[in-house]
Amino acid sequence: MSNADQFRELIEAYALGALDPQERASLEAHLAAGCADCAKALEEARWLVSQLAYLAPEATPSDVLRGRLLQTVRVEARAARLAKPSSSVPFWMWGAIAALLLFTLYTSTETIQLNKQIAQTNAQANAEIAKRLELEEKLALAQREAIILTDPRSVKIPMAAGSKDMPKLEAMWHAKLGIVVAGQNVPMPSGNRTLQLWLIPKTPGGKPIPSMMVRPDADGKFMLLVVNPPDNMQSTKALAITEEPPGGSAQPTSRPIWVGAIG
Amino acid sequence: MFLALLTSLGSGPAPGEVSPDAILVQSLLQQDVNAFEQLYDRHSRTVYSLVLRILQQAATAEEVVQDIFLQLWRNAASYDSERGPFVPWLLTLARNRALDHLRLKSERQRRHEDQTDELPSVAAAPQYERELDERRRIARVRALMGGLQPQQKRAIELAYFEGLSHSEIAERLKEPLGTVKSWIRNGLLRLKEGLQTAS
Numbered sequence: 001m002s003n004a005d006q007f008r009e010l011i012e013a014y015a016l017g018a019l020d021p022q023e024r025a026s027l028e029a030h031l032a033a034g035c036a037d038c039a040k041a042l043e044e045a046r047w048l049v050s051q052l053a054y055l056a057p058e059a060t061p062s063d064v065l066r067g068r069l070l071q072t073v074r075v076e077a078r079a080a081r082l083a084k085p086s087s088s089v090p091f092w093m094w095g096a097i098a099a100l101l102l103f104t105l106y107t108s109t110e111t112i113q114l115n116k117q118i119a120q121t122n123a124q125a126n127a128e129i130a131k132r133l134e135l136e137e138k139l140a141l142a143q144r145e146a147i148i149l150t151d152p153r154s155v156k157i158p159m160a161a162g163s164k165d166m167p168k169l170e171a172m173w174h175a176k177l178g179i180v181v182a183g184q185n186v187p188m189p190s191g192n193r194t195l196q197l198w199l200i201p202k203t204p205g206g207k208p209i210p211s212m213m214v215r216p217d218a219d220g221k222f223m224l225l226v227v228n229p230p231d232n233m234q235s236t237k238a239l240a241i242t243e244e245p246p247g248g249s250a251q252p253t254s255r256p257i258w259v260g261a262i263g
Numbered sequence: 264m265f266l267a268l269l270t271s272l273g274s275g276p277a278p279g280e281v282s283p284d285a286i287l288v289q290s291l292l293q294q295d296v297n298a299f300e301q302l303y304d305r306h307s308r309t310v311y312s313l314v315l316r317i318l319q320q321a322a323t324a325e326e327v328v329q330d331i332f333l334q335l336w337r338n339a340a341s342y343d344s345e346r347g348p349f350v351p352w353l354l355t356l357a358r359n360r361a362l363d364h365l366r367l368k369s370e371r372q373r374r375h376e377d378q379t380d381e382l383p384s385v386a387a388a389p390q391y392e393r394e395l396d397e398r399r400r401i402a403r404v405r406a407l408m409g410g411l412q413p414q415q416k417r418a419i420e421l422a423y424f425e426g427l428s429h430s431e432i433a434e435r436l437k438e439p440l441g442t443v444k445s446w447i448r449n450g451l452l453r454l455k456e457g458l459q460t461a462s
Contacts, residue, residue, distance in 0.1 A: 012451040013429065013444065017362075018422040020430050043347070048455050050351035052423045053309065053358065054404040056316035061307055065325045070300060073336050077294040203367060210338060230330060230337075235367075247292070247340045 004030075007038055015045035072228050078137045079225070145225050148174040149182075157239055159260035169258050171239050179211075179226040181241070186216040192246040197224060198256070199231050200238040208240065213248045236262055285344035292339050299336055306350065307332070309397070310357045317361040317424050327364050331357050350397075362426040407457035408450075414438070415446040422447060 007030045013019050014027050031038055148154050149172050159169040159181070171181040181197060189195060194215050198208035209231050214224040240256040284305070290298035310331060315324040335342075335353070342352055408416050414436060421427045421435060429447070433440040 009448065012448055013422075016419075016422045016447065016451070017426060018429050018432070018447060020428050044455075045451075046355065047347070047351045048451060048458075049423065050354045050358075051400070051404050051454065051458065052408075052419065053313040053354040054401040055408055055420065056312040056424075058308065058401075059312045059315050061311040061325055061328055062321075065329060066303065066307070069303065069329055069332055070296070072333065073299050074296050076336070077296050080294045210334075212337070228333065230333065248338065250338060250341045 004035060004037060007035065008041060011038060011041045012045045012048065015042060015049045075137070075141075075227055078134070079141060079227075082134060082138055141225060141227075144177055144227070145180050145223060148172050148177050148180045148225075151177075155233065155262065157260040157262055159239060159241065159258040161258050162256065166257060169241070169260070171260055173229075173233055173239075173262070175233055177227075179224075179229055179239070181214075181222075181224040181226075181239070183216060183220075183222050183224075185220045186222060187220065188216060189243050193243050194246060194248060195222075195241050195257075196244040196248045196252075197226065198240045198242065198252060199229065199236045200240055201231065201235055202237045203235070208252055210248060210250060213244070233262060238262055282344065282348060284349035288335075288339050288342050288344065288349060291336060299332075302335070303332055306353060309350070310353060313354060313357050314361040317358065317365060323364065323368075324361075327360050328357075331360050334360075358423070365426065403458060404454070407454050410457075411450050411453065412446075415450050418443050418446045419450050 007027055010019060010023055010027045014024060019027065027038075031042065151174055154172040154174040157171040157173060159171055161168055166187070167183065167185045169181060169183045169186075171179060173179045179197075186195075194213040196213045197211040199211060200206070200208050211230055212224055212226050214222045216222040238259055238261045240252075240260075241258040242252045242254045242256050244253055284302065287298040287302045287305075291302075307328065311324060311328050314327050314331075315321060318324045318327065331353075334356070342349060408419070411419075418432050418436060418438075421432045422429075427435065429440060429443050432447075433443045436443065
């Protein structure tokens with residue numbers, strides 16, 4: 001049996017996570033050496049192993065979980081929309097609207113004109129409602145930030161910079177309301193890169209857990225609110241911030257710029 | 264998209280087609296709450312069933328399922344549809360998260376932490392993967408695994424649902440290590456052959 005065949009026999013157990021440490025290390029070294037056959041076999045084995053999930057007895061999560069999740073993603077989606085600059089109506093569209101209005105004036109009956117007015121009024125009302133909802137959402141988030149920053153139950157986490165050129169940051173973690181990280185005089189990340197917050201678990205060897213991303217404004221300020229941290233404070237040893245590619249990363253790709261120990 | 268979703272209830276996409284799941288995940292990058300809702304409704308039962316089987320406690324399982332779907336929402340870019348189908352990727356993510364939770368809870372020394380904390384590598388679906396819809400797939404996988412010797416099936420379940428290694432399984436079942444290795448490898452190969460035959 002060739003060397004590659006011996007490793008090939010380990011692939012399914014590796015995908016299952018059942019190899020003992022020594023065998024696992026030797027197979028990983030073989031894969032790292034670039035064996036294309038084993039790499040392809042591993043991809044298929046991972047799929048095969050995933051099919052074992054269907055052995056689990058079927059169960060249904062509660063509606064409460066669904067509601068909680070949807071509430072969280074709606075809040076985060078709104079926050080993301082508020083962070084984007086509002087789009088303007090193109091010039092040509094104003095021209096089209098004007099032409100349409102003229103046409104209506106010349107051709108429509110009194111009923112059509114009335115319907116138009118009603119539609120316009122409804123549109124304005126809807127726009128006002130949407131604007132109000134956005135403002136309410138923004139206000140709610142601002143209130144949440146304010147409570148996290150001022151509540152004596154929040155834990156203050158000073159975040160020291162690894163470089164003297166970087167300002168110190170401060171994070172506040174409220175067990176129920178989330179995390180706020182505030183920064184001033186923060187240099188803009190290069191290109192479209194972003195700053196990303198990480199939770200460093202207490203578990204020995206635990207990998208950083210990815211959290212929210214932020215870019216400072218033109219004045220170098222930012223306020224990052226994490227409504228639903230991916231882990232709790234008791235399980236977290238420290239917070240860290242790195243610079244990552246647009247859209248963030250699953251694991252840090254650069255050294256932390258700021259680190260703050262908890263407790 | 265609605266038509267695509269209806270189509271997906273039959274069989275998976277043909278080679279070169281983009282699956283409905285991949286379209287929905289892509290929409291998450293634009294913070295599309297509706298796409299998230301559809302993904303949750305399509306897959307939450309399967310994910311929850313798996314996590315509950317591993318953790319054996321409904322409240323904890325729901326916490327972990329919440330983490331999994333929030334990770335998907337916040338980090339949808341980590342799934343690359345060109346490298347493999349979505350559901351095996353999601354199930355691998357769910358299993359890793361649940362096993363991590365299990366290990367943390369029992370304060371057991373992490374045995375393969377390098378694998379479990381990372382987002383899963385995408386699993387490549389062989390050709391026959393497209394042919395089975397989920398209901399048929401569940402029945403087929405259960406029938407094939409039910410055809411194994413009880414101890415052989417038990418060994419695979421201990422590895423998959425409890426994250427045990429060959430040595431730990433041998434100790435648990437009081438069987439020789441070599442026997443356990445053969446059981447697991449041969450059992451998985453039979454499952455693979457059976458799924459190929461089913462297509």
